[in-house]
Amino acid sequence: MKADKISELTTNRLSIYLRCLNELASEGRKTVSSDILAKRFHLNSAQIRKDLACFGEFGVRGVGYYVENLRDQLTRILGLDHHHRVGIIGAGRLGAALADYYGFTQTNFTVAALFDADPGKIGEQIGEVKVYDVANFSKIAKKESIDVAVIAVPAQFAQPVLELISKAGIKAVMNFAPTPLLAGEDVKLKTIDLTISLESLSYFLAQPALPNGQQK
Amino acid sequence: MKADKISELTTNRLSIYLRCLNELASEGRKTVSSDILAKRFHLNSAQIRKDLACFGEFGVRGVGYYVENLRDQLTRILGLDHHHRVGIIGAGRLGAALADYYGFTQTNFTVAALFDADPGKIGEQIGEVKVYDVANFSKIAKKESIDVAVIAVPAQFAQPVLELISKAGIKAVMNFAPTPLLAGEDVKLKTIDLTISLESLSYFLAQPALPNGQQK
DNA sequence: TTGCATTTGTTACCTTTTTCACAAAATCGA
DNA sequence: TCGATTTTGTGAAAAAGGTAACAAATGCAA
Ligand SMILES: NC(=O)c1ccc[n+]([C@@H]2O[C@H](COP(=O)([O-])OP(=O)(O)OC[C@H]3O[C@@H](n4cnc5c(N)ncnc54)[C@H](O)[C@@H]3O)[C@@H](O)[C@H]2O)c1
Ligand SMILES: NC(=O)c1ccc[n+]([C@@H]2O[C@H](COP(=O)([O-])OP(=O)(O)OC[C@H]3O[C@@H](n4cnc5c(N)ncnc54)[C@H](O)[C@@H]3O)[C@@H](O)[C@H]2O)c1
Numbered sequence: 001m002k003a004d005k006i007s008e009l010t011t012n013r014l015s016i017y018l019r020c021l022n023e024l025a026s027e028g029r030k031t032v033s034s035d036i037l038a039k040r041f042h043l044n045s046a047q048i049r050k051d052l053a054c055f056g057e058f059g060v061r062g063v064g065y066y067v068e069n070l071r072d073q074l075t076r077i078l079g080l081d082h083h084h085r086v087g088i089i090g091a092g093r094l095g096a097a098l099a100d101y102y103g104f105t106q107t108n109f110t111v112a113a114l115f116d117a118d119p120g121k122i123g124e125q126i127g128e129v130k131v132y133d134v135a136n137f138s139k140i141a142k143k144e145s146i147d148v149a150v151i152a153v154p155a156q157f158a159q160p161v162l163e164l165i166s167k168a169g170i171k172a173v174m175n176f177a178p179t180p181l182l183a184g185e186d187v188k189l190k191t192i193d194l195t196i197s198l199e200s201l202s203y204f205l206a207q208p209a210l211p212n213g214q215q216k
Numbered sequence: 217m218k219a220d221k222i223s224e225l226t227t228n229r230l231s232i233y234l235r236c237l238n239e240l241a242s243e244g245r246k247t248v249s250s251d252i253l254a255k256r257f258h259l260n261s262a263q264i265r266k267d268l269a270c271f272g273e274f275g276v277r278g279v280g281y282y283v284e285n286l287r288d289q290l291t292r293i294l295g296l297d298h299h300h301r302v303g304i305i306g307a308g309r310l311g312a313a314l315a316d317y318y319g320f321t322q323t324n325f326t327v328a329a330l331f332d333a334d335p336g337k338i339g340e341q342i343g344e345v346k347v348y349d350v351a352n353f354s355k356i357a358k359k360e361s362i363d364v365a366v367i368a369v370p371a372q373f374a375q376p377v378l379e380l381i382s383k384a385g386i387k388a389v390m391n392f393a394p395t396p397l398l399a400g401e402d403v404k405l406k407t408i409d410l411t412i413s414l415e416s417l418s419y420f421l422a423q424p425a426l427p428n429g430q431q432k
Numbered sequence: 433t434t435g436c437a438t439t440t441g442t443t444a445c446c447t448t449t450t451t452c453a454c455a456a457a458a459t460c461g462a
Numbered sequence: 463t464c465g466a467t468t469t470t471g472t473g474a475a476a477a478a479g480g481t482a483a484c485a486a487a488t489g490c491a492a
């Protein structure tokens with residue numbers, strides 16, 4: 001039942017399943033059923049099976065899934081068996097926090113370079129990572145084999161920076177600037193918009209509590 | 217057509233509409249139709265009208281929406297006419313970046329306090345914000361009228377920290393630790409999981425390009 | 433005032449996503 | 463070997479979300 005159009009909701013859940021399997025593997029568990037997985041991590045067992053079914057038949061009926069095998073399969077499907085090299089554009093507070101974020105390395109990502117337009121920052125070293133002039137982005141990106149870009153510049157510069165990234169041939173971009181961006185069809189852009197998340201919390205707080213004391 | 221169950225997708229879009237209206241208002245525009253709004257900001261006009269219809273009738277047929285009026289309505293609906301005071305737990309790199317993030321103040325949020333467990337950090341000043349002992353969280357949260365908490369501690373401490381937050385009576389929490397958390401029914405929890413976003417990019421890069429050169 | 437152009441609010445339709453339910457496959461003990 | 467038990471993979475149903483279409487309302491020009 002290999003579907004050729006996988007929804008992003010599905011791939012996001014694959015990340016979660018992988019995390020669960022890593023935990024189970026580190027506990028020494030050999031097999032796990034979708035039902036156990038679901039109960040333990042508050043998921044839906046049918047959804048687990050359906051998500052996995054998009055990519056093949058990984059389970060054994062009556063037994064469940066072999067933890068290490070499924071973990072390896074998910075790692076492969078998510079492309080985490082290849083290293084990725086990340087370039088961060090904008091060496092400000094957020095860029096600096098991301099530059100030495102150990103969470104990257106845990107999942108086969110390495111921050112290879114920072115880029116900034118401010119002459120005062122160019123040449124600096126932040127953690128292990130050097131700050132380059134953004135004017136040389138394309139050249140350095142090629143030299144450093146960067147395949148993932150992170151936008152951490154103020155919102156008004158985000159679109160031109162995205163175009164720079166695009167021109168350098170990079171196909172995967174994560175954007176932290178709170179603004180929607182237009183990317184080419186062949187570029188995967190993920191925007192993490194803190195403002196929207198905050199305003200969503202604000203909306204919740206503005207709702208009157210329900211009579212039974214619950215809010216949702 | 218007031219619906220009583222508003223989806224989070226809808227409220228997220230309200231944030232976006234508000235941002236658009238602020239831009240239009242600053243340009244001096246008096247009215248705008250859903251069609252113009254949609255074309256200009258790459259949205260769908262039917263969806264705009266439907267989202268707004270959840271909360272009342274704000275438009276005038278044949279005219280559109282009055283920019284300033286609609287902006288004020290959305291500000292009110294999203295609870296952004298009230299100030300929010302934010303407490304950040306975990307004064308590490310991410311906590312520090314968030315503490316003096318000007319984007320907060322733009323949208324009626326003030327970072328009131330940081331909290332940490334590390335004695336070396338307690339008492340420090342980061343930007344305008346003081347670092348308190350997390351052991352005094354409940355007391356300081358009350359004194360500082362904190363109504364929004366941000367979790368910026370390592371993943372293994374996130375759940376106990378959430379329980380601390382909950383016990384202090386705070387109902388809105390944003391979590392940056394890459395782990396799912398269990399919160400009470402009356403607490404709104406938003407998790408921003410960078411790992412999932414990164415792995416989603418990795419999945420995309422792992423897909424073979426389609427024959428026509430497009431990937432999606 | 434009337435007719436025309438505009439644009440909302442809303443219903444009906446379509447698509448996507450989630451959940452349910454169960455036949456088919458596999459294991460295991462007797 | 464066989465029947466009982468487990469658990470997958472999947473089609474069908476339900477729920478949620480998005481898009482299109484249009485009657486009703488409004489403004490405006492003549
Ligand atoms: N600080 C946070 O906690 C935080 C959280 C979420 C989102 N963000 C968003 O991330 C972005 C960066 O935030 P920040 O707080 O780090 O800002 P910052 O001002 O500390 O850093 C921005 C950096 O970008 C550089 N820059 C500006 N234009 C550039 C260009 N064209 N090319 C390369 N570099 C350029 C600046 O020199 C500066 O070093 C903003 O869009 C912000 O809204 C920040
Ligand atoms: N740094 C990043 O760019 C980044 C990006 C996304 C998500 N995250 C996540 O955010 C969290 C923090 O990341 P970081 O890079 O700032 O880590 P960090 O190690 O720099 O900071 C963590 C801080 O939390 C404090 N702490 C530990 N236990 C605590 C407790 N029980 N109560 C209060 N404080 C406690 C530590 O003393 C430390 O100061 C992690 O879960 C990380 O995965 C970080």
